[in-house]
Amino acid sequence: MERHEAGGKQEALRKPFRWHILVFLLPAATVYTLVMIYPLAETLRLSLFREVDNSPIFVGLANFADLFFDSRWSDQFWNALWNNIYFFIVNMLVQNPIGIALAALLSIPRLRGRSFYRTAIFLPTLLSFVIVGFGWKLILSPLWGVAPTLLDFVGLKFLFAPWLGKEAYALTTVALVSVWQFIGLPMILIYAALLSIPEELMEAAECDGVTGFAQFWKIKLPLILPTIGIISILTFVGNFNAFDLIYTMQGALAGPNFSTDLLGTLLYRTFFGHQLQLGDPHMGATVATMMFLIILSGVALYLFVIQRRITRYQM
Amino acid sequence: MRISNRSLTRSALVHLILGGYTIIALFPVILIAINSFKSRKAIFRSPLSFPDTDSFSLIGYETVLKQGDFFGYFLNSLSVTLVSLFFVLLFGAMAAFALSEYRFRGNTLTGLYLALGIMIPIRLGTVAILQMMADLQLVNTLWSLILVYTAQGLPLAIFILSEFMRQISDDLKNAGRIDGLSEYVIFYRLVLPLVRPALATVAVFTMIPIWNDLWFPLILAPGEETKTITLGAQVFIGQFVTNWNAVLAALTLAIVPVLILYVIFSRQLIAGITSGAVK
Numbered sequence: 001m002e003r004h005e006a007g008g009k010q011e012a013l014r015k016p017f018r019w020h021i022l023v024f025l026l027p028a029a030t031v032y033t034l035v036m037i038y039p040l041a042e043t044l045r046l047s048l049f050r051e052v053d054n055s056p057i058f059v060g061l062a063n064f065a066d067l068f069f070d071s072r073w074s075d076q077f078w079n080a081l082w083n084n085i086y087f088f089i090v091n092m093l094v095q096n097p098i099g100i101a102l103a104a105l106l107s108i109p110r111l112r113g114r115s116f117y118r119t120a121i122f123l124p125t126l127l128s129f130v131i132v133g134f135g136w137k138l139i140l141s142p143l144w145g146v147a148p149t150l151l152d153f154v155g156l157k158f159l160f161a162p163w164l165g166k167e168a169y170a171l172t173t174v175a176l177v178s179v180w181q182f183i184g185l186p187m188i189l190i191y192a193a194l195l196s197i198p199e200e201l202m203e204a205a206e207c208d209g210v211t212g213f214a215q216f217w218k219i220k221l222p223l224i225l226p227t228i229g230i231i232s233i234l235t236f237v238g239n240f241n242a243f244d245l246i247y248t249m250q251g252a253l254a255g256p257n258f259s260t261d262l263l264g265t266l267l268y269r270t271f272f273g274h275q276l277q278l279g280d281p282h283m284g285a286t287v288a289t290m291m292f293l294i295i296l297s298g299v300a301l302y303l304f305v306i307q308r309r310i311t312r313y314q315m
Numbered sequence: 316m317r318i319s320n321r322s323l324t325r326s327a328l329v330h331l332i333l334g335g336y337t338i339i340a341l342f343p344v345i346l347i348a349i350n351s352f353k354s355r356k357a358i359f360r361s362p363l364s365f366p367d368t369d370s371f372s373l374i375g376y377e378t379v380l381k382q383g384d385f386f387g388y389f390l391n392s393l394s395v396t397l398v399s400l401f402f403v404l405l406f407g408a409m410a411a412f413a414l415s416e417y418r419f420r421g422n423t424l425t426g427l428y429l430a431l432g433i434m435i436p437i438r439l440g441t442v443a444i445l446q447m448m449a450d451l452q453l454v455n456t457l458w459s460l461i462l463v464y465t466a467q468g469l470p471l472a473i474f475i476l477s478e479f480m481r482q483i484s485d486d487l488k489n490a491g492r493i494d495g496l497s498e499y500v501i502f503y504r505l506v507l508p509l510v511r512p513a514l515a516t517v518a519v520f521t522m523i524p525i526w527n528d529l530w531f532p533l534i535l536a537p538g539e540e541t542k543t544i545t546l547g548a549q550v551f552i553g554q555f556v557t558n559w560n561a562v563l564a565a566l567t568l569a570i571v572p573v574l575i576l577y578v579i580f581s582r583q584l585i586a587g588i589t590s591g592a593v594k
Contacts, residue, residue: 020498023499024502027405028409028429029429032429032432032469034466035444036432040435040439042442043442043443102332119577119585120341122581123341123574123577124344126523126527129529129545130529130548130566131570131573134552134566144362146346180339183340189588241438243530295439299435
């Protein structure tokens with residue numbers, strides 16, 4: 001709008017206001033602002049208020065103090081936060097190395113059946129959490145006995161336990177199911193990055209006698225570091241926002257005894273309530289704000305530190 | 316001779332690893348599908364074998380079709396996904412065109428503002444979104460979902476499409492301008508057809524999370540009339556936990572649409588990723 005006035009003053013010199021730019025931008029900007037940015041900002045604002053006698057009262061950071069220190073909330077919050085960090089670490093350490101290894105194998109020149117492998121390994125990524133969650137729940141169930149039978153094939157039957165029902169194993173098991181589901185993403189992105197490495201570079205390496213594993217480790221890996229950075233931040237955002245898989249496999253109470261509780265399931269329970277407590281929008285907003293801050297700091301760390309430190313090679 | 320032997324072992328090893336992982340990736344899906352066609356006894360007695368004339372049974376599917384309105388859920392999912400997709404593509408392409416074509420004050424800033432949503436999940440605004448939808452009386456309508464998914468899909472769509480639109484030659488558009496075409500006609504007739512492959516890529520990326528989402532249907536539209544197939548399957552399975560035939564049949568029915576879409580679009584999807592659409 002400023003532009004319009006400025007144009008008005010110097011009508012003879014300047015082009016007329018270009019309405020079409022506004023027309024092109026307005027629908028997207030309106031929906032995005034009203035349905036995404038405004039609710040985000042409003043959620044941050046709600047976390048500073050509390051409901052007293054049916055009217056919201058400004059309480060500053062008191063909700064956050066409760067969340068961190070008042071045992072009604074803090075036990076669950078710290079539990080969910082540590083679980084979430086553990087969930088992220090398992091995903092990073094298992095999903096990404098295996099994804100990179102699969103991509104490296106897929107990008108071997110003249111590999112037969114490449115597109116079949118690629119399509120099959122990517123398939124779980126597209127399945128909904130309901131399918132993935134319940135499917136694995138059935139497979140791991142001691143009632144059905146598929147998992148012990150399979151372990152018996154390889155002589156490891158003694159390893160079987162009802163993993164999802166044991167506090168000590170449940171979170172790791174759910175994290176590994178999440179790895180199974182999303183491994184296609186790092187695989188396909190790394191695969192694309194490996195394909196974009198020029199042929200001549202590899203030929204030069206072969207002339208110098210750098211082949212096989214050494215070639216991957218010393219030449220290709222440094223070249224795909226930026227993509228590994230992207231995968232890491234995508235995993236981070238996805239993991240600290242995860243809800244669906246826990247909800248379908250372990251329910252809103254993230255059992256057994258909250259051992260699989262993540263920030264997402266905590267947000268759901270705090271906001272909507274469950275058997276043991278009433279829902280509270282303001283505490284819900286407080287949990288959401290913490291998730292926002294965690295994700296924002298992860299993204300900022302990536303954009304301003306990691307991404308700048310990574311050496312990029314012109315190819 | 317030694318060299319060719321070595322490369323043979325090496326390629327066998329590669330196929331062993333890739334094939335092994337392929338089995339891990341497909342095994343659960345196949346296991347669910349084959350057991351959904353078996354009688355309850357056979358599901359437990361021999362879960363790993365294919366159904367034969369003895370064990371074949373459609374009892375699970377009969378229960379699903381009788382008890383749950385899966386066809387209605389499916390239509391809900393389909394309309395929410397298609398309408399959201401339409402708005403994401405249309406509004407996204409328009410905004411991407413404005414950002415990539417014109418130089419105006421605040422261009423970079425607008426681009427950054429619209430890109431914020433790529434990394435920050437819309438889910439974190441749920442508390443306020445529910446409040447807003449309640450105020451607008453949109454709770455338990457498909458429109459609440461469509462609005463949320465349109466907002467959710469726009470940032471990435473705008474980002475990818477403007478990257479592609481920057482590559483279109485100026486000569487073509489300027490020739491159009493000399494011929495007296497308006498900016499709207501240039502967008503619709505010249506630019507849109509040229510970015511069709513990018514639109515298809517964006518469509519696939521937008522579609523999958525919408526179809527699979529459980530959070531917003533659960534919160535904004537849990538009513539029987541507005542249940543999506545993902546939520547419908549979740550609720551149905553929750554009610555029929557002990558009826559394994561029904562659960563396996565419901566899971567298989569939920570897999571089928573995704574599988575069909577994947578077979579149709581997998582080339583497009585993987586080509587889109589490998590061509591660098593998301594770099």
